[in-house]
Amino acid sequence: MSNCHCNTDIILDGSGQLGRYLKALDPSYAPIDDRSIEDLLVFAKRYAGQIRFYDIPGSYINDGVQPGKVNWREFFRRDMAVIAASVAVLNITAMKTEYDELRERLDADPSPEKLAAAFSLSISIATRIDRWYSVAIPDNPLRTDLDLAINSHLRWQMKRIMAYEDGYKFIDSRNPLNLDYSGIQNDETWGLKDAVDPDATIYQGATLDDKIRNAALYADDIFNDFYSTLQGFIDKGPDYMSFALEQYPAHQPHMALFIAFLQIFKLAQEQMNGLTGRMLDFYYKEVLQLTPKDSIPDKTHVIFELAKDIVQYDIPAGTAFSAGKDASGKEQVYKSATSLVVNQAKVKELKTIFIEKDKTAAATGDISTIKSIYARPVANSADGYGKPFETDLPKWPTFGNIAGSKSNINNICQFTEAANILLNAKNETQIGFAIASPQLVLQGGNRIIALKLPALRSDIANKPLEIWLTAEDDWLKIGKKITANTAAIKTLHANGGNLSTAMPEESGYFFDTTDGTLYICLPIVEKAVIPFDLKLHPGRNFTTPYPVMQVLMGPDIEINETLFNTLSINSLSLSVRVGSINVPQNPQPV
Numbered sequence: 001m002s003n004c005h006c007n008t009d010i011i012l013d014g015s016g017q018l019g020r021y022l023k024a025l026d027p028s029y030a031p032i033d034d035r036s037i038e039d040l041l042v043f044a045k046r047y048a049g050q051i052r053f054y055d056i057p058g059s060y061i062n063d064g065v066q067p068g069k070v071n072w073r074e075f076f077r078r079d080m081a082v083i084a085a086s087v088a089v090l091n092i093t094a095m096k097t098e099y100d101e102l103r104e105r106l107d108a109d110p111s112p113e114k115l116a117a118a119f120s121l122s123i124s125i126a127t128r129i130d131r132w133y134s135v136a137i138p139d140n141p142l143r144t145d146l147d148l149a150i151n152s153h154l155r156w157q158m159k160r161i162m163a164y165e166d167g168y169k170f171i172d173s174r175n176p177l178n179l180d181y182s183g184i185q186n187d188e189t190w191g192l193k194d195a196v197d198p199d200a201t202i203y204q205g206a207t208l209d210d211k212i213r214n215a216a217l218y219a220d221d222i223f224n225d226f227y228s229t230l231q232g233f234i235d236k237g238p239d240y241m242s243f244a245l246e247q248y249p250a251h252q253p254h255m256a257l258f259i260a261f262l263q264i265f266k267l268a269q270e271q272m273n274g275l276t277g278r279m280l281d282f283y284y285k286e287v288l289q290l291t292p293k294d295s296i297p298d299k300t301h302v303i304f305e306l307a308k309d310i311v312q313y314d315i316p317a318g319t320a321f322s323a324g325k326d327a328s329g330k331e332q333v334y335k336s337a338t339s340l341v342v343n344q345a346k347v348k349e350l351k352t353i354f355i356e357k358d359k360t361a362a363a364t365g366d367i368s369t370i371k372s373i374y375a376r377p378v379a380n381s382a383d384g385y386g387k388p389f390e391t392d393l394p395k396w397p398t399f400g401n402i403a404g405s406k407s408n409i410n411n412i413c414q415f416t417e418a419a420n421i422l423l424n425a426k427n428e429t430q431i432g433f434a435i436a437s438p439q440l441v442l443q444g445g446n447r448i449i450a451l452k453l454p455a456l457r458s459d460i461a462n463k464p465l466e467i468w469l470t471a472e473d474d475w476l477k478i479g480k481k482i483t484a485n486t487a488a489i490k491t492l493h494a495n496g497g498n499l500s501t502a503m504p505e506e507s508g509y510f511f512d513t514t515d516g517t518l519y520i521c522l523p524i525v526e527k528a529v530i531p532f533d534l535k536l537h538p539g540r541n542f543t544t545p546y547p548v549m550q551v552l553m554g555p556d557i558e559i560n561e562t563l564f565n566t567l568s569i570n571s572l573s574l575s576v577r578v579g580s581i582n583v584p585q586n587p588q589p590v
Contacts, residue, residue: 088237
């Protein structure tokens with residue numbers, strides 16, 4: 001079921017070698033210096049903002065900044081590599097968390113201050129994007145993407161915020177939103193100087209609280225647009241950084257030297273971060289004197305299929321096979337372990353058989369009891385009988401299974417699935433044997449068939465049986481056990497007489513345990529037994545011109561496993577009696 005929560009069980013699959021591996025033993029788990037070149041560039045920019053810049057005495061920098069606040073930040077913040085690094089390392093998860101928490105508070109207790117805060121978070125993202133836009137140099141990928149994002153949809157979103165702010169004055173003129181756009185330097189680019197008509201349509205509801213809640217939905221739309229755009233820039237941060245380091249030609253000399261220093265410093269970082277690995281190697285190899293295990297070659301199974309015009313092909317041991325390249329680009333080569341002669345033989349049919357045993361008896365040390373047998377004539381199908389699979393990656397039980405097993409049911413979904421399988425299952429099977437004989441041509445009258453099975457034990461013969469005969473229009477099933485007049489039937493069969501005096505009204509059978517004879521009675525009203533015909537008697541393919549009789553047991557067998565393993569019929573004899581013929585027929589060995 002798609003709307004259930006059944007698959008929430010904690011899977012306890014035990015402890016394996018990979019599960020016991022301690023991450024703390026990985027040399028890269030806690031590196032000494034894990035800062036990337038992006039981290040170091042951003043760190044240098046921020047650190048430069050804390051260092052006072054002292055100019056040449058008597059000079060004056062006319063940039064509107066008080067001399068006491070002049071620092072080294074300007075030497076870094078406008079470089080393309082620093083801008084790209086700032087984009088790549090930005091973590092905006094806190095922004096999303098802050099907005100979600102604000103929305104929860106707004107829904108619980110609406111107020112114009114909270115609505116203004118929701119719009120302000122979108123403005124703060126616009127302010128950050130605007131700072132990148134201000135320092136990004138034209139004709140580079142970041143500036144191109146910023147231009148596209150602002151002019152395509154972010155500019156329109158900012159106008160929406162302005163329109164909604166002005167529209168709120170019509171709802172609550174005493175408490176205006178008073179949004180702050182001062183952080184955005186390129187106000188013309190964002191359309192902040194354009195005339196915008198007030199929009200109060202988002203403030204719908206009977207009360208002010210309802211109007212604010214409804215307006216917050218539009219604030220969500222604006223914030224999600226800004227947030228997804230910012231996330232897109234961050235995702236492309238590595239590309240911007242790669243362009244700045246490898247293709248951007250206009251670095252200032254001091255930044256080119258600083259970037260070259262960071263590239264060289266990366267080698268020192270790698271050496272420092274390798275200390276933990278060398279310490280582990282020293283401990284395990286020198287102190288504990290442990291040696292690594294030899295490499296184990298990989299193994300795979302290969303399926304060969306010959307061309308139509310090739311009868312067979314010899315593949316000697318050690319033949320190399322290419323498996324393409326691995327993830328690192330190295331060629332993978334496998335060699336055959338043994339010699340093989342490939343021919344045109346193919347698997348034509350896949351069948352399975354499953355023997356269900358009493359697990360309780362096996363657990364106590366007693367001899368197991370075979371409860372039932374399950375077979376699937378077309379194992380590689382959805383139902384075991386040839387139904388096509390409905391999934392792209394089908395699977396079927398390789399060694400058979402029990403339909404609708406309740407051993408691993410933990411929730412309602414598994415119970416429903418097992419119940420559906422059980423209702424539609426038809427893989428229970430029977431064991432037994434079949435015989436064909438001209439004596440079984442029994443067209444009409446009262447008929448008695450005696451099948452002598454001297455080796456069959458009574459505890460097996462007394463199990464419920466099914467006897468099937470090739471009748472005139474289909475298989476004739478005889479499954480009713482005769483309990484009355486059994487002695488008279490045996491006497492009539494042996495000595496002759498009027499069979500109708502003891503013949504039951506319906507067809508049936510019984511087993512005489514004294515001499516191991518199975519008696520089958522067919523009254524005069526029963527169908528005629530005729531030779532086997534594949535069209536009239538489907539489900540079996542016997543190659544015989546005579547009538548066929550099947551003797552089957554199951555599917556509920558309930559017999560001892562040891563007895564089942566030794567079950568065999570070495571000899572049998574068949575005799576029949578029809579009508580009231582006085583002279584009995586001599587049993588004919590089959």
